[in-house]
Every structure is written in C-alpha cells, then in structure tokens.
Amino acid sequence: MGEYVRRVKTGSGATAVQIVSKTRGVRSIIEHIGSAHTDLELEFMVQTAKTRIRERAQATGQTELQIDTPADPAGPRITMQHSYSRVLYDTLVSVYDRLGFTDAVNDRVFRDLVIARIIEPSSKLDTIRILDNLGLKAPSYSGIHRSLNQAAKGNYRDKFSAACVAFRGTEHLTLVLYDVTTLFFYVEQEDEYRKPGLSKERRLEPQIVLGLLVDEHGFPLQLHSFEGNTAETLTLVPVLDRFRAQHPEVTVSVVCDAGMLSAANLLALETAGYSFIVGSRIAKTPPEVTEYQHDGSELCDGQVFECRQWFGQGERRRERRVVYQYREKRARPDLRNIEKQLEKAKKVVAGTTPVKKSRFVKISGAAKSIDQVLVESARQRAGIKGYVTNLPVLTVSALRVIDAYHQLFNVEASFRMAKTDLKARPIYHRHREKIEAHLTVVFCAIAVSRHIQEATGVSVKKFVQQLARVQDGVIRIEGVEHIVPAAIPAEVRELLTRLGDSGAGH
Incomplete structure (x- = not known):
C-alpha cells in the first residue's frame, strides 16, 4: 500500500496530520506535517501533505496514490x-x-x-x-x-x-x-x-x-x-x-x-453677551512697562503687567482689561529685527540707499535723521505681547488668560x-x-x-x-x-x- 494522509487526534485536542505508509499491516510514519487547532489549519496541512505525496510519486514514477481523501484535480x-x-x-x-x-x-x-x-x-x-x-x-x-x-x-x-x-x-x-x-x-x-x-x-x-x-x-x-x-x-x-x-x-x-481685534467686533461680542480673550496689537509701550523701566529696572522672563485700557470712540468706547507679558524667547527675534531695520534706516540717512519707507527714518523737509525716540520705544516693548479680555480678575487670573490664548x-x-x-x-x-x-x-x-x-x-x-x-x-x-x-x-x-x-x- 502506498503513502496516504492520516489525521490523528492528540491529547491536547488538536489534530495531527501525517504522511504514512502501510506495508504488510505495519504502519510507518513518513512525515509529520503538524498539529492543527482550527479547521482552516487542518485544511491547509492536509493540502500540504497531498502535495508532498504527489511530488514524491512523480519523482519515483508512481502513477497511483493511495490517500484517504478523493483525488484532487490538477493544478x-x-x-x-x-x-x-x-x-x-x-x-x-x-x-x-x-x-x-x-x-x-x-x-x-x-x-x-x-x-x-x-x-x-x-x-x-x-x-x-x-x-x-x-x-x-x-x-x-x-x-x-x-x-x-x-x-x-x-x-x-x-x-x-x-x-x-x-x-x-x-x-x-x-x-x-x-x-x-x-x-x-x-x-x-x-x-x-x-x-x-x-x-x-x-x-x-x-x-x-x-x-x-x-x-x-x-x-x-x-x-x-x-x-x-x-x-x-x-x-x-x-x-x-x-x-x-x-x-x-x-x-x-x-x-x-489678533486679526479679530476691532472695536466694532469686540463691541458686538460684548453686546451679544460673550466673554472673550483676544490678542492685542501693541503700537506703543504700555505705561505700566514704561514706569517699571523708568528707574533702569530690567524685565524678567515671564513678567506680567495688568491694566485697564479704553477701546473705541464715542458711544462705542469701552474700558477693558489688558494683560501684558514679557518673554525672553520673543524678545530675541524682536530685537534682531529692530537692529536690521535700524541698519536700513542708517543707510537711507547716509544716502547710500534710495529714500523709501523706513520705520526709523524721520524726515523734516530735506533733512533725514534717525528717530531715536521711536527706536528706543521699539526696544522697550520688544518681547511684550498683550491680551485683551472682558473676563474679571476674580474669575480668570492673568496667567490663565495668557495660557488660554496660547492654546x-x-x-x-x-x-x-x-x-x-x-x-x-x-x-x-x-x-x-x-x-x-x-x-x-x-x-x-x-x-x-x-x-x-x-x-x-x-x-x-x-x-x-x-x-x-x-x-x-x-x-x-x-x-x-x-x-x-x-x-x-x-x-x-x-x-x-x-x-x-x-x-x-x-
């Protein structure tokens, strides 16, 4: 009797798949394919065993295979x-x-x-x-x-x-x-x-x-x-x-x-009953900062100032809370930009660069000069950012206002x-x-x-x-x-x- 596929239940509940042969009533295991735990694994191992039996039969010139399942189509x-x-x-x-x-x-x-x-x-x-x-x-x-x-x-x-x-x-x-x-x-x-x-x-x-x-x-x-x-x-x-x-x-x-900051927009928010925190454009040094720096005191990283400031004109004029904070990380690029703009202004004043719009150039008639007051003001507010809110101090702290904006x-x-x-x-x-x-x-x-x-x-x-x-x-x-x-x-x-x-x- 030739080789055939044998399935055997194991003690663990799996199904072992083997290639065996039988000669004069004595069964011999030719190859152990593996132990299957699912129907898919069992089907895969059986097909693998059939393929190997077929390959050995073709190699030895045998034409008939004895296996315990129906013959498979070619391919x-x-x-x-x-x-x-x-x-x-x-x-x-x-x-x-x-x-x-x-x-x-x-x-x-x-x-x-x-x-x-x-x-x-x-x-x-x-x-x-x-x-x-x-x-x-x-x-x-x-x-x-x-x-x-x-x-x-x-x-x-x-x-x-x-x-x-x-x-x-x-x-x-x-x-x-x-x-x-x-x-x-x-x-x-x-x-x-x-x-x-x-x-x-x-x-x-x-x-x-x-x-x-x-x-x-x-x-x-x-x-x-x-x-x-x-x-x-x-x-x-x-x-x-x-x-x-x-x-x-x-x-x-x-x-x-800050792009949302306009007197009309903030008034509309307040009129509709909304609370807000908005970035503020700083056109000039806040008085609180100027007063602090007046005696030569230097700003510390993270230092905070608070004030009340008027926004708008006429009937639209409103007083709101403004929080300012100085950050060294922000000041460094601000100061670099100021120096670059100052160098350009000096070239304009010296006549080595054609007259064009320059931040720190002051023109009086035909005379051109550096606006030192403007330069100093820009340096004073380098690294300072403002935040406008109508939230009361007792409800939201200054640091919470700043943190909220940074989100x-x-x-x-x-x-x-x-x-x-x-x-x-x-x-x-x-x-x-x-x-x-x-x-x-x-x-x-x-x-x-x-x-x-x-x-x-x-x-x-x-x-x-x-x-x-x-x-x-x-x-x-x-x-x-x-x-x-x-x-x-x-x-x-x-x-x-x-x-x-x-x-x-x-």
Whole structure:
C-alpha cells in the first residue's frame, strides 16, 4: 500500500496530520506535517501533505496514490486571493461610532467616505478604489452623490456638531478657540459663494472662508463656511450665535487671534453677551512697562503687567482689561529685527540707499535723521505681547488668560490637518450644496483624526501607516475562501491599547 494522509487526534485536542505508509499491516510514519487547532489549519496541512505525496510519486514514477481523501484535480490547491486592512478599517469605524456619529446619522456610505478620506484623501470617484482595497463592498458613484445630497438636505453637519459637543461633555466646554482660513477654487468666473477676497494663501482666485470652532484641545465643535469676500472679523459672532442656539445651557469664553481685534467686533461680542480673550496689537509701550523701566529696572522672563485700557470712540468706547507679558524667547527675534531695520534706516540717512519707507527714518523737509525716540520705544516693548479680555480678575487670573490664548495653536493645527492630511479643498465640486457636504465629510474626519492623535500621541498619518501594514489574507482552498487573520505587531497593539483606553471628556 502506498503513502496516504492520516489525521490523528492528540491529547491536547488538536489534530495531527501525517504522511504514512502501510506495508504488510505495519504502519510507518513518513512525515509529520503538524498539529492543527482550527479547521482552516487542518485544511491547509492536509493540502500540504497531498502535495508532498504527489511530488514524491512523480519523482519515483508512481502513477497511483493511495490517500484517504478523493483525488484532487490538477493544478494549485491553495491560492492567495487578496489581502486587506481589516484592522485599520474596523478601528476607524470604532472611533467613528465612539464619537456618536453613527447614532447621529445612520448613513454607512457617508461613514465610509469619512474613513476613506482619513486613509487616503482623494476624489469621490477614487474613493471607490480605496474602499475596494479595504475589502469592502464599495458604493457606486451615484450612491456616493446621493449620500452627499442627503448630507446637505438632512443637515448632517449640525447633527455631527451636536455629537461632538456631547462626546466632549458640556462641563468641559468653558473655553473655545476660533480661527478662520480660506480655500480657493480654479474657476474662471466667481459666483455668489466663491468670490475673490483676502486670501490666507495669497491667492487671487475665487475662494470661500471657513470658520472653525474647537475646544481648547483642538477637537472640532463647529465648522461654517462664508462667501469668499467676507471679512474674518464678521464671521465670529454668527458662529458663536449658532453654537449658543444649539447649546443654550453652555456658557463659553472664546479665544481668537489678533486679526479679530476691532472695536466694532469686540463691541458686538460684548453686546451679544460673550466673554472673550483676544490678542492685542501693541503700537506703543504700555505705561505700566514704561514706569517699571523708568528707574533702569530690567524685565524678567515671564513678567506680567495688568491694566485697564479704553477701546473705541464715542458711544462705542469701552474700558477693558489688558494683560501684558514679557518673554525672553520673543524678545530675541524682536530685537534682531529692530537692529536690521535700524541698519536700513542708517543707510537711507547716509544716502547710500534710495529714500523709501523706513520705520526709523524721520524726515523734516530735506533733512533725514534717525528717530531715536521711536527706536528706543521699539526696544522697550520688544518681547511684550498683550491680551485683551472682558473676563474679571476674580474669575480668570492673568496667567490663565495668557495660557488660554496660547492654546490657539490647537485650532491652527486642526486647520493644518484639514488642509494637508485631509486635503480639505473641494477641487471637484462646483455647487454650494456639494461643497458644504464635502466640508461635512472633512469636519467628521478632523474629529476622528484629532481623537486618534490625542489618544495615541501620534499623528493620524503615522497611525494610518502603522495599521495599514497589518493585512488580513484571503486564500482559496478547494474552491472555498478562508480569511487568515494578520499577526498584529507589538507597536500596533500598543497604539490600539492606547486608543481603547481613551474616553470622552477631560
């Protein structure tokens, strides 16, 4: 009797697979293939044993094989079909669900658009390829556009915004950050939405203005778009009004950049009942600093001054609290720039450089000279930054005002994430409804990405790269497909553990 495959149950419950032969009633083990613990492993080992028996039979010229299973057709018995990033997709779906997005809007196509944008920002048509590569049944191109239409008509963004606020917890929302950016379009003609305006990217093309409201950690709360020629100072109050209308129980103080500082804007904020912290432009040395330096005292790193200052004119005139702080790190580049400007001014005065606008040149008739008073004033306020607020001293300390303002880097980071990692610019959309729907996809992608970054400590780009390496395999054995789970490396398992341990709120 020739060689055949033998299956034997072991004491541990596994199934041993062997190649054996029988001569005159005596069984001999030719080769031990291994011990299978699952049906898939058993099938794989049996097929391996059959292949080895066949190879030995062909080598010795035998034509008939005695094995305990039916003869196999010629050709490969086990084939690799494809691999896919199941762990990556399932993890992103888990975060999406955890943020409450599925409960807010039950739209699987929209959810997959968000996940595809995080993995590989691309056109809506190319999204089908990305989802196919994830081993999913991708929606049709028309199905994607139906979902986007529904996102616009069904007010998805407000629902997702509400989910974001609920996830972070209203008890933690005492401070919010606000900033604006612009997205340009390659179009020949402007329309009522896409218009030329003051571009953050110094572009001349028609654009739209985006206002992003985040918590102090950079997690998005609201995203609004405005016509491209809207002044950024006019976007803040509408965004805050919308937030308050949706969450009347939440009282927040808003922090924004110096670009938002105008008498009319601050008056509008106060009239609407909002508290604020805004960066202040310093045109002259604060009297408190001048008085301190009068007797030759030097400023110390981190030194803080406080005063009350009048803003605006006439009926709009308001007295507000101003906090100043000196930082050596800020003073060094300020002083270098002053010296460079002074050198240019000296060349203008000496006549070696043509007369042009120069900060420290004083012109009186035909005479030119260095304005030493202006130079000294600039040196005195080097390293000093001001912060304007209507929050009372008893409620918020000066250091807390300064620290709150410095959190603005978080909203800037969210914008950078949107523009670079998520490629927010809606290149392929022309109608406002589709652009707004696209921005809703981006808003959700920012939320998922910020949560991942906050929980794991790595960028979402690196997170995706790490998890994308973990590929499950799909193999075909005897015409039946089986999934081979991927081994998860220790560093990926650590990321998943950190993400699993994270929760809502702070």
